[in-house]
Each structure stands twice: as C-alpha cells, then as structure tokens.
Amino acid sequence: MIRKRKLRAVFILIFCLLIFSLSLSFGQQASPSVKNKETQVQKTPEKVVPSPKNIKESTAIYVFIAWIWVSIFILIYIIRLKIKEVDRLYGLKFFSIKKK
Amino acid sequence: MKLKHSLFTRRQFLNGLFGGWIAALGASLLYPIVKFIFPPYREPDKVILPFSDFKSMEPKSVKYFAWGSKPGLLKKVDEETYLAFVAVCSHLDCTVTYLPDQKKFFCACHNGWYDEGGHNIAGPPPRPLRQLIVQVEGENLIIKREGVE
Amino acid sequence: MKVKDSLLSIQTWIDERLGLGAIFNFLREKKVPQHKHTIWFYTGSSILLFFVIQVVTGIMLAFYYKPTLEEANKSVARIMTEVPLGWIIRSVHFWSASFMIAIVFVHMISIWLVKAYRKPRELTWMSGVFLLLFTLGFGFTGYLLPWDDLSLSATKVGTDIPRSIPVVGAWVTNLLRGGEDVTGDTLTRFFGIHVSVLPLFLILLLGIHLYLIQKLGMSLPLDLEIKKEEVRELPFWPNFVYREMVVWFVFLGILFSLAIFLPPSLGKVADLMAPAPKGIKPEWYFLFLFQTLKIFPAKILFMTGDTLAVSLILLAGIFFFFLPLIDNKPAQSKGKIITIIAYLFILYAAVMTIWSLVT
Numbered sequence: 036m037i038r039k040r041k042l043r044a045v046f047i048l049i050f051c052l053l054i055f056s057l058s059l060s061f062g063q064q065a066s067p068s069v070k071n072k073e074t075q076v077q078k079t080p081e082k083v084v085p086s087p088k089n090i091k092e093s094t095a096i097y098v099f100i101a102w103i104w105v106s107i108f109i110l111i112y113i114i115r116l117k118i119k120e121v122d123r124l125y126g127l128k129f130f131s132i133k134k135k
Numbered sequence: 136m137k138l139k140h141s142l143f144t145r146r147q148f149l150n151g152l153f154g155g156w157i158a159a160l161g162a163s164l165l166y167p168i169v170k171f172i173f174p175p176y177r178e179p180d181k182v183i184l185p186f187s188d189f190k191s192m193e194p195k196s197v198k199y200f201a202w203g204s205k206p207g208l209l210k211k212v213d214e215e216t217y218l219a220f221v222a223v224c225s226h227l228d229c230t231v232t233y234l235p236d237q238k239k240f241f242c243a244c245h246n247g248w249y250d251e252g253g254h255n256i257a258g259p260p261p262r263p264l265r266q267l268i269v270q271v272e273g274e275n276l277i278i279k280r281e282g283v284e
Numbered sequence: 285m286k287v288k289d290s291l292l293s294i295q296t297w298i299d300e301r302l303g304l305g306a307i308f309n310f311l312r313e314k315k316v317p318q319h320k321h322t323i324w325f326y327t328g329s330s331i332l333l334f335f336v337i338q339v340v341t342g343i344m345l346a347f348y349y350k351p352t353l354e355e356a357n358k359s360v361a362r363i364m365t366e367v368p369l370g371w372i373i374r375s376v377h378f379w380s381a382s383f384m385i386a387i388v389f390v391h392m393i394s395i396w397l398v399k400a401y402r403k404p405r406e407l408t409w410m411s412g413v414f415l416l417l418f419t420l421g422f423g424f425t426g427y428l429l430p431w432d433d434l435s436l437s438a439t440k441v442g443t444d445i446p447r448s449i450p451v452v453g454a455w456v457t458n459l460l461r462g463g464e465d466v467t468g469d470t471l472t473r474f475f476g477i478h479v480s481v482l483p484l485f486l487i488l489l490l491g492i493h494l495y496l497i498q499k500l501g502m503s504l505p506l507d508l509e510i511k512k513e514e515v516r517e518l519p520f521w522p523n524f525v526y527r528e529m530v531v532w533f534v535f536l537g538i539l540f541s542l543a544i545f546l547p548p549s550l551g552k553v554a555d556l557m558a559p560a561p562k563g564i565k566p567e568w569y570f571l572f573l574f575q576t577l578k579i580f581p582a583k584i585l586f587m588t589g590d591t592l593a594v595s596l597i598l599l600a601g602i603f604f605f606f607l608p609l610i611d612n613k614p615a616q617s618k619g620k621i622i623t624i625i626a627y628l629f630i631l632y633a634a635v636m637t638i639w640s641l642v643t
Binding site for chain 1: 361364365371374375518519522523526527529530533534536537540541544547548549550551552568627630631634635637638641642
Binding site for chain 1: 149153156159160163
C-alpha cells in the first residue's frame with residue numbers, strides 16, 4: 036500500500052518535471068508578444084512575430100478571452116445542473132420506459 | 136410545472152439559456168472565421184505610373200495598366216489628353232479590348248460593344264465602362280478614382 | 285408551438301428515409317461503466333474535438349497557404365500579418381496539434397495500463413496504433429510546411445532516420461523526400477500527404493475504431509472483471525455526453541488562451557545551402573526518440589549506432605502493435621511483467637524527453 040503510494044508520488048514528480056521542461060521549451064519557441072502593438076514584418080531574414088495590429092485589436096482580444104471564460108463558467112454551471120437532473124431521472128428509471 | 140402567470144417553466148428557461156448561450160458562443164467563433172475567409176478587398180485610391188512607359192504611345196492607341204488587381208486601359212486621345220477606364224466588362228467581368236479601326240471597346244465573351252467614351256452601345260453590357268481620372272505630373276502619370284483628391 | 289411542430293415534422297421526414305433514429309436509440313441505450321478508471325474515457329472524445337478543430341483551421345489556412353518552395357514561407361508570413369486574424373487561426377492550429385498528440389499519448393497509455401485491449405478488443409488497439417502513427421505523421425508533415433530554417437533542418441534529420449532501417453531504409457527516405465535530398469518536391473509531397481492522404485486514411489481508420497468501440501462496448505478493468513462485481517452504469521446519452529461537454533469546454537478555454545497569448549512565430553526562409561541552426565530539436569513529441577538516437581555510439585560491432593537504434597525502435601513498435609496478442613494471459617505473471625514494461629517505457633520516454641530539453 037505504501038509502496039504503491041511511493042511509486043505514484045515518483046510518477047507525479049516526473050510528470051511535473053516533464054510539464055515544466057516542456058513549458059520552458061514552449062516559452063522559447065512561441066514568442067509572447069502581446070506587449071508589442073505593432074506587427075513586426077522586417078526585412079526577410081528576420082523572424083515574423085505575430086501580434087495584434089493596434090490597440091483596438093488587442094483590447095478586442097482581451098474582451099474575447101474574457102467572454103470565452105465567462106461563457107465557459109456559465110455553461111459548465113448549467114451543464115452540471117443538467118447532469119444532476121439527468122442522473123436523478125436515470126435513477127428513477129425514467130429512461131427505461133421508452134419502448135417504441 | 137408551469138405556473139399560470141409564468142411565460143415558461145424553469146426547465147424551459149434553463150434549456151433556452153443553455154442553447155442560446157451556445158449559439159452566441161458559436162456566432163462569436165464564427166465571426167473571426169468569416170473575417171478570415173472574406174478578406175477585405177481594397178481598391179486603390181490612385182495608381183502612380185512612370186510617364187516614360189506611356190509617352191511613346193501612338194495617338195488613338197491603348198495600353199493596359201494594373202488597377203489594383205483589376206486591368207485598366209489607358210487611351211491616348213492626343214498629345215495632351217488621356218482617358219483611363221477600368222477594363223472590366225460591366226456584363227460578366229471579362230477584360231475588354233480596344234479595336235482602333237472601329238474606334239470601339241469590345242468584349243469578346245458575349246460580343247459587348249462600347250464606344251470611344253466607354254458607353255455601352257451594343258450587346259449585353261448594362262452599364263458603361265468605369266472611367267478613371269488621369270493626371271500627368273512631371274515624371275509620373277497619376278490615375279485616380281473619381282472623388283479622390 | 286409552430287416552430288417546434290415544424291422541426292419535429294422535418295425530423296420525422298428525415299428519419300423515415302434515413303433511419304437515423306436507430307443511431308440515436310443506440311446512443312441512448314449505450315451504457316458507460318462507472319469505476320475508478322472512467323476518467324480516462326474522456327480522452328477519446330477530446331481527441332476527436334481537437335481533430336475537428338485541426339480540420340477546420342487547416343482548411344482555412346489552406347485557403348491562403350501556397351505549398352511551393354518560393355511561396356511557402358511568404359504565404360505563411362502573409363497569413364500572420366495581412367490576412368485578418370490569420371495569426372490566431374494559425375496559432376490555434378499549432379496549439380491544437382500539440383494538444384491532440386498529447387491526449388493521444390494519454391489515451392494510449394491509459395488503455396495500455398488497464399489492458400483494455402484484451403479479447404475481443406485486439407483490433408481496436410491495432411487500429412489505434414495506426415491512428416497514433418497517422419497523428420504523428422500529421423505533426424511531422426505539418427511541421428515542414430512553413431518552410432523556415434528550423435523546420436527544414438528538422439525534416440532533413442527526420443527523413444534521414446529511416447535510411448538506417450535495414451533493407452528498405454534508403455527506399456523509405458527516397459519516398460518521403462521525393463528524391464535523394466530535401467527539396468521543393470519534398471515540400472509539395474508533404475503538403476499533399478498532410479491535407480489529402482493522411483486525413484483520408486485517418487478518417488477511414490477512425491470509422492473502424494469507433495465502430496469496434498460501439499460494437500464491443502466499454503471494457504472493464506481487469507480486477508473488476510475478475511471479481512465479477514456489479515458495476516454502476518450511466519447511459520452514454522445524455523448523462524455521459526454532458527460530462528464530456530464539460531471537459532471539452534475547459535479544453536477549448538485553455539486552447540484559446542494559449543493560442544492568443546503564446547502564438548508561434550515564423551523563422552526566416554529555409555536556405556537549402558545553409559548549415560543546420562544551433563540547438564536544433566524536433567517537436568516535443570519526437571524528443572524521446574531523438575534522444576534515444578543520440579545516446580547510441582557511432583558504431584557497435586558491425587552496425588552503425590543508428591541502424592541498431594532504429595531497429596530496436598522498430599522492434600519495440602512491432603511488440604507494441606501485437607501487444608494484445610502477446611498479452612493474452614493478462615491476469616497472470618506475463619501480464620504483470622507487461623504492466624511493468626509499460627511503466628518502464630513511460631519512465632524512459634519522460635526521462636529522455638526531459639534530458640533532451642535541458643541539454
């Protein structure tokens with residue numbers, strides 16, 4: 036029992052290390068450039084770093100993300116209500132009666 | 136169960152809220168997709184060309200130029216006067232040509248004819264050719280849309 | 285209500301002709317067992333979610349992407365700078381690819397550890413192995429398409445590795461590259477594979493995989509099957525699907541947030557004559573294989589280190605594919621050894637990946 040717990044702990048540790056090093060490498064690869072308000076298309080040898088073009092676009096993006104997360108929380112709340120309802124109905128054998 | 140004075144039951148309300156919110160979410164995701172698929176077409180306000188390319192034109196002859204992504208036709212009336220048209224037939228978008236011996240613009244797709252001033256005279260074209268304003272400024276030939284400074 | 289009645293009559297009209305009602309009834313009857321491993325059941329539909337996102341964003345990118353040597357990099361730069369919100373679409377495509385591959389790995393490992401591939405589900409596992417290969421193929425072919433210095437070098441290395449396979453090696457490399465070397469032909473070939481060949485094969489195999497799952501039902505973990513206990517069950521529709529929706533929404537939220545705040549950049553145009561860039565690495569899902577090749581010495585006995593490494597990897601792959609047939613007595617010691625091998629493999633892959641990232 037204790038051995039299993041130790042093994043599980045080791046695996047969780049390795050998993051966290053993995054996620055940590057992956058996120059480090061992603062941080063280097065994908066350049067976070069929301070701070071830049073201009074798209075940098077310099078002469079061809081340079082990297083092209085994408086970002087919103089003007090303050091209007093960057094504000095719109097923040098609004099969009101906020102809207103997405105608010106929607107997610109509200110929709111998950113409603114779905115949880117529906118899950119409780121549907122589980123209750125199943126427990127009452129509501130669905131078994133359906134015979135064509 | 137629905138009370139007599141309610142518009143709908145609590146179940147209907149929640150289901151409607153759920154479905155409606157998902158529809159709104161879908162629409163908000165559809166908007167960037169549509170913007171992506173239909174990029175804005177911007178016609179140029181004016182096009183600046185080197186006059187040297189057109190100086191040597193014969194009077195009463197035409198030369199094509201690029202009007203954004205559409206073809207344009209520059210016609211030299213005489214040494215002082217130039218006319219410019221968007222060389223897109225008003226019928227179904229074929230590129231028109233100029234026949235100097237007949238002094239008419241001709242669209243080969245469905246036998247559309249325009250006179251020297253670009254007015255539709257025969258065949259299916261419903262409207263005249265779009266005319267553009269030509270100005271010579273020193274080294275440059277400037278072709279403008281109507282209404283542009 | 286008029287709207288509801290007319291919708292209902294349209295539904296009846298369609299059902300009388302297509303008989304789709306049978307599918308919906310089946311989904312309502314289908315039961316999902318509730319046990320300590322039910323959480324892993326959510327991985328399958330999440331893979332499907334990300335695949336659909338990939339198809340949609342991929343089609344949109346294909347509207348503007350030009351798959352030739354001269355235009356590829358330029359067209360991606362154009363998508364990122366000129367096309368309205370192009371950078372977001374590309375970013376979603378980039379991140380969704382990593383998500384999909386990560387969840388495919390989790391899905392595979394969870395099936396492996398609970399031994400869900402036991403009789404009669406061997407074919408489901410085997411079609412799944414092909415699906416894994418196709419998914420990695422998507423990642424590999426897609427990575428070249430921006431045609432920047434990093435992706436060119438990654439492809440040069442990646443298409444050189446099959447050369448070490450005994451007998452057919454050079455032929456496989458030639459097939460992938462469209463010749464001896466990576467050229468513009470390789471790019472066009474990879475594009476055709478990425479948008480036509482792989483989607484077609486993946487969808488065909490997915491159909492088989494999904495059909496088998498419906499036909500054979502959800503498996504039980506080994507210990508529960510042995511105990512022959514009564515297991516609580518939930519109907520697939522609507523109970524389980526509602527739960528899956530919660531997972532999808534959370535994943536979508538994380539995906540969009542990452543896509544918007546950490547978009548991928550585009551390197552400079554690939555130069556066929558230039559030396560390999562420093563610190564070149566493949567995408568994260570290939571790192572453990574990459575590191576495996578690195579640790580083998582240049583020559584062992586009469587073989588090159590590469591040939592030995594690739595052969596070992598191939599053997600491991602074959603063992604992996606036939607796992608359900610090899611693990612035919614899962615409850616006994618052979619089964620326990622295979623479980624230990626599974627944990628060792630996960631450990632190996634994780635350690636190799638971390639090692640590759642920090643050096």
